[in-house]
Amino acid sequence: MIRLFISDLHLSKERPAITRAFFRFMAEEAAGADELYILGDLFEAWIGDDDPETLARAVVAGLRKLSDGGTKLYFLHGNRDFLVGRRFARETGCTLLPDYHLISNGDQKILLCHGDTLCTEDKKYQRFRRKVRNPFYRWLLAHLPLRRRLKIAADWRARSLAANSNKPANIMDVTPAEVERQLAGRGARVLIHGHTHRPGVHRHGAGDRVVLGDWEKLGWFVRIEGETLDLIDFPIGVDPPKSGGDGGEKPAAEGGGTPSLREGISPAPTPPPQPPPTAAGDWLSSPRAQPREQSSATPTPPPPSPAKPSRRQASDEGDGGSQLSFDL
Numbered sequence: 019m020i021r022l023f024i025s026d027l028h029l030s031k032e033r034p035a036i037t038r039a040f041f042r043f044m045a046e047e048a049a050g051a052d053e054l055y056i057l058g059d060l061f062e063a064w065i066g067d068d069d070p071e072t073l074a075r076a077v078v079a080g081l082r083k084l085s086d087g088g089t090k091l092y093f094l095h096g097n098r099d100f101l102v103g104r105r106f107a108r109e110t111g112c113t114l115l116p117d118y119h120l121i122s123n124g125d126q127k128i129l130l131c132h133g134d135t136l137c138t139e140d141k142k143y144q145r146f147r148r149k150v151r152n153p154f155y156r157w158l159l160a161h162l163p164l165r166r167r168l169k170i171a172a173d174w175r176a177r178s179l180a181a182n183s184n185k186p187a188n189i190m191d192v193t194p195a196e197v198e199r200q201l202a203g204r205g206a207r208v209l210i211h212g213h214t215h216r217p218g219v220h221r222h223g224a225g226d227r228v229v230l231g232d233w234e235k236l237g238w239f240v241r242i243e244g245e246t247l248d249l250i251d252f253p254i255g256v257d258p259p260k261s262g263g264d265g266g267e268k269p270a271a272e273g274g275g276t277p278s279l280r281e282g283i284s285p286a287p288t289p290p291p292q293p294p295p296t297a298a299g300d301w302l303s304s305p306r307a308q309p310r311e312q313s314s315a316t317p318t319p320p321p322p323s324p325a326k327p328s329r330r331q332a333s334d335e336g337d338g339g340s341q342l343s344f345d346l
């Protein structure tokens with residue numbers, strides 16, 4: 019049984035390379051897996067299942083193809099796509115999961131969540147989250163005209179961008195005590211989440227925490243087969259520059275420079291690199307960019323202990339990507 023986990027692709031029409039990488043991931047990895055878990059923020063914004071945009075329709079069709087092919091799909095909401103609803107589930111064939119979801123792997127329990135609920139120090143965001151996740155609010159939102167929802171989404175995003183630029187790093191990351199509480203309270207030994215955009219494996223008292231990366235220069239996924247969990251990254255090709263009409267050097271290089279996933283996966287003697295800070299801020303408070311004070315000199319390790327790739331660190335052939343393994 020092969021299970022794959024992804025999060026934080028932040029698909030948008032502004033970043034076609036990410037969308038291409040996702041379609042390649044579906045064809046080359048997910049189509050061969052038994053289950054694919056999407057742990058939130060698949061989309062940069064999701065304003066409702068009735069979104070007629072080309073990207074939304076293409077992704078829905080792509081996921082449908084995957085589920086028709088026999089891969090079971092699960093979707094857990096992120097802070098950017100919490101309006102993904104029943105129609106999306108019906109159209110793609112996916113199962114919508116609650117904010118925390120336990121799966122069994124042998125006699126182990128693995129806890130899944132997006133990650134935003136673990137950032138309990140970010141009181142402002144948690145207040146906002148409670149408001150927008152309220153069923154009545156969601157119902158109201160869902161019944162607004164598409165155009166209004168687009169404006170609201172843009173407004174949220176602008177406000178989040180402004181708010182996050184001043185938040186210290188520890189507020190933007192998970193609260194270790196909350197991680198312990200969730201792991202212990204739910205009897206899980208492993209937690210998989212995204213949201214913080216700080217990929218790695220962390221050892222906590224109650225268990226291990228595996229953090230997926232956001233897709234930018236690298237794509238990330240977790241693969242569980244039997245007793246082995248791998249955190250894998252692979253390079254994502256750069257979008258060809260938008261040709262202003264001369265079309266000279268790059269004739270129809272659709273996905274040309276992007277290596278296949280399999281070629282990309284390869285060894286890393288060290289834990290996966292921190293994602294490069296992005297200028298783009300975040301909608302609804304995904305802590306995307308590292309705050310400025312931190313970037314200057316001494317890199318202070320995040321509170322929940324430095325990445326401990328733990329029991330086994332595996333690596334194999336190739337270059338350009340990396341893989342971090344441990345036994346469950």
Ligand code: MN
Nearest residue numbers: 059097213304
């Ligand atoms: Mn998020």
